[in-house]
Amino acid sequence: MTEQNKTARPRRGTRKEPPWRKAFLPLLIAAVVLVGAVLVTALRGGPGGLEHKTLPQRVQAELPDWVDQRLLTPNEYSRPGIPVTEVNAVVIHYVGNPNTSAEANRNYFEGLGITGETYASSNFVVGLEGEVIQCVPVDEIAYCSAQRNSDTVSIEVCHPDETGEFNDDTRASVVHLTAWLCVRFGLTAEDVIRHYDVTGKECPMYYVRHEDAWAALKTDVDVEILRLRTAEGQGK
Numbered sequence: 087m088t089e090q091n092k093t094a095r096p097r098r099g100t101r102k103e104p105p106w107r108k109a110f111l112p113l114l115i116a117a118v119v120l121v122g123a124v125l126v127t128a129l130r131g132g133p134g135g136l137e138h139k140t141l142p143q144r145v146q147a148e149l150p151d152w153v154d155q156r157l158l159t160p161n162e163y164s165r166p167g168i169p170v171t172e173v174n175a176v177v178i179h180y181v182g183n184p185n186t187s188a189e190a191n192r193n194y195f196e197g198l199g200i201t202g203e204t205y206a207s208s209n210f211v212v213g214l215e216g217e218v219i220q221c222v223p224v225d226e227i228a229y230c231s232a233q234r235n236s237d238t239v240s241i242e243v244c245h246p247d248e249t250g251e252f253n254d255d256t257r258a259s260v261v262h263l264t265a266w267l268c269v270r271f272g273l274t275a276e277d278v279i280r281h282y283d284v285t286g287k288e289c290p291m292y293y294v295r296h297e298d299a300w301a302a303l304k305t306d307v308d309v310e311i312l313r314l315r316t317a318e319g320q321g322k
């Protein structure tokens with residue numbers, strides 16, 4: 087409304103609403119929309135809010151250098167390239183093939199792309215010397231955990247003998263990798279599950295047969311999550 091119109095209009099008995107009050111509601115709505123848009127952009131895009139990446143994509147980009155990224159060649163049987171948009175759990179497996187290396191297991195998954203023998207893979211394989219190999223990015227599904235393939239990250243673990251128990255070096259890497267993933271995805275040790283918890287399959291065998299060993303592993307993951315969170319909170 088212009089000043090001219092205002093003066094031209096005859097005065098009424100009731101008090102006229104001041105112009106700032108008329109503008110208040112639209113301004114409030116605009117402010118809420120703006121704050122909401124900034125928050126959504128910041129949450130989705132990370133630092134700067136410029137990149138519209140999902141959390142799994144960002145975690146993939148932040149993988150530490152102790153992870154040996156030896157990604158499988160995209161193929162229908164072990165790396166189908168289907169996106170994962172959220173990660174709600176970390177699933178632990180055992181390879182079931184005593185004394186085989188992380189590399190051998192990774193190469194087996196790679197070979198499935200050629201043989202087409204079966205559908206199988208995992209995001210990570212942890213080896214007998216504690217080495218960590220990544221086969222499938224965490225923002226893509228791996229064929230490992232049945233109906234939970236689409237919202238979990240999977241770790242296949244090597245073991246020296248038929249019992250399926252992890253050796254000390256392997257176990258230490260499993261704990262560290264699992265905790266690192268939990269911190270990045272905002273998960274707790276309660277979100278660390280076994281293949282067994284998804285399908286009832288006896289995997290990882292030793293940790294299905296020995297509930298105390300599984301509980302101890304989860305306790306160690308819990309402690310490691312706390313240690314990582316504390317260290318990162320202190321900017322180390």
Ligand SMILES: [Zn+2]
Pocket residue numbers: 178179180230281287289290
């Ligand atoms: Zn399994």
